[in-house]
Amino acid sequence: MSDALAILLVLPLAALLQGAAFWSAFHPPAGLGPLACFLALQALAAAAEALLFRRLMPAAQREPSRAALLHLWALSFFVPCAGGLLEVLASVAGARLAIAREARATDIVGRPEFVSHLVSRVSHAAGTRVQARLANRHAATGDRLAALVAIQQLPTRTTGTLLRELLADPVDDLRLLAYGMLDQAENEIVNRIFACEEALTRASTEAEQLALHRQLAELHFELVYQRLAQGDVYHHAIAEAEMHARRAQALAQGERDAALCLLLARLALARDRADEATPLLERARELSFPRERLLPWLAEAAFRQGRHTEAAAIVGELARHAGTPALKPVIDYWTR
Numbered sequence: 104m105s106d107a108l109a110i111l112l113v114l115p116l117a118a119l120l121q122g123a124a125f126w127s128a129f130h131p132p133a134g135l136g137p138l139a140c141f142l143a144l145q146a147l148a149a150a151a152e153a154l155l156f157r158r159l160m161p162a163a164q165r166e167p168s169r170a171a172l173l174h175l176w177a178l179s180f181f182v183p184c185a186g187g188l189l190e191v192l193a194s195v196a197g198a199r200l201a202i203a204r205e206a207r208a209t210d211i212v213g214r215p216e217f218v219s220h221l222v223s224r225v226s227h228a229a230g231t232r233v234q235a236r237l238a239n240r241h242a243a244t245g246d247r248l249a250a251l252v253a254i255q256q257l258p259t260r261t262t263g264t265l266l267r268e269l270l271a272d273p274v275d276d277l278r279l280l281a282y283g284m285l286d287q288a289e290n291e292i293v294n295r296i297f298a299c300e301e302a303l304t305r306a307s308t309e310a311e312q313l314a315l316h317r318q319l320a321e322l323h324f325e326l327v328y329q330r331l332a333q334g335d336v337y338h339h340a341i342a343e344a345e346m347h348a349r350r351a352q353a354l355a356q357g358e359r360d361a362a363l364c365l366l367l368a369r370l371a372l373a374r375d376r377a378d379e380a381t382p383l384l385e386r387a388r389e390l391s392f393p394r395e396r397l398l399p400w401l402a403e404a405a406f407r408q409g410r411h412t413e414a415a416a417i418v419g420e421l422a423r424h425a426g427t428p429a430l431k432p433v434i435d436y437w438t439r
Contacts, residue, residue, distance in 0.1 A: 120148035121183060149180035156187040160194045238265060244274055251280055259288045263330030289331045296322045309354055316351035320344045320366055327373055345370050361390035368400060377407035395424045 124144035153175035160171070178186030236242055237250040251269070254262050262284075269281035296319060303315045323344035326332040332340040348367050351357040368383035381404045384397050398421040405414040418437040421430065 120144060120151050124148050124183070145180060145183065148183070149176045152176075152179040152184070152187050156191050159191045238268070240272070244276070247274070248276060248280070251277060251284075255284060259285070259329040259331065267330070267333075285331065288329060289326070292322055292325055292329075292331070310356075313351050313354045313357055313360075316347045316354070317357075317360070317363060320347035320351060320363070323347065324366060324370065341370055341373055359390060361387040361392035364390065365392060365397070365400070368404075372400065372403060372407070375407070377404040380404045381408070395421070398424070399430060 124141055124147075127140045127144050153172045156175045156179070157168070157171055175187045175190060178190055182189075237247050237254070239247070254265075259266075266281045266285050269277050270285075272278050272281070299315050299319050299322065303312065303319070306312045306315055321344075323340045326340040327337060327344070345367065348363055348370070352360065352363055352367075357363060364383045364387035368380040368387065371377070371380040371383065380400065384401055384404065388394050388397055398417055402414045402417040402421065405411075405417060415437050418434055422434045422438050
């Protein structure tokens with residue numbers, strides 16, 4: 104059925120029902136409630152008007168048909184005649200005055216050329232999948248060796264545990280290469296420690312001593328942070344880091360150093376003394392250290408002390424800041 108014919112058939116019916124609804128509002132039939140009679144006739148009139156107005160709307164606005172009819176019926180029921188008519192006028196105006204969108208130009212991109220001199224700059228997928236392939240002892244030895252070479256550029260703090268596990272691997276080449284990588288990372292830090300200790304014996308000013316004690320504390324803690332120190336060496340590194348940090352704090356400007364307070368707090372957490380870490384973290388905040396950077400350690404200290412409600416609140420505050428990807432699982436666990 105064409106739109107014109109449908110309109111000619113529905114228009115008289117809609118007008119008749121709408122007129123009857125208005126008439127019943129002022130002249131209700133005997134034996135019927137005026138409100139009930141009006142609402143029943145108005146519902147029928149709204150249904151006829153919905154069919155009429157849907158035919159008057161642009162074709163693109165008619166679908167889905169059930170939703171369009173229900174929408175028009177509601178408008179016609181609550182705002183007789185005018186509601187559906189305004190909807191039709193708005194749809195027609197919107198279709199005719201639509202802003203023309205710029206056509207997106209498309210083109211064919213040629214195949215990129217291989218540039219040989221850039222091969223040395225490529226990082227060969229040194230990520231989680233490579234580490235997973237390396238940990239799989241059922242994989243081919245050649246693939247595992249390639250994966251181990253690929254993760255050389257990753258920080259030792261992320262690969263230290265995996266490298267130590269490889270020291271017990273049945274493949275000799277993997278064991279030797281993992282040992283070499285760990286030994287190289289440890290030797291770099293130890294050589295810097297020796298150089299700083301030698302420079303400390305020659306330091307004449309308090310500023311030089313402060314800088315060297317602070318650097319020695321950070322270097323000893325780096326052995327712990329990168330998981331290069333194990334067993335007795337682990338405890339020795341923590342003790343040396345704390346000793347140099349305390350000596351740096353004892354100097355004139357050291358007591359105002361927020362970074363030293365944070366380092367001592369992290370050392371306290373490494374020794375499982377969260378009760379000592381919390382005041383140090385608060386002291387660092389008082390010395391203008393950014394609170395959002397202290398939140399992970401504040402949450403860890405609260406959790407270790409059994410203050411789980413406070414830890415959850417701190418993690419919730421951390422979620423509002425841009426955290427590192429490593430913290431995302433922790434944030435998701437505590438905030439879900």
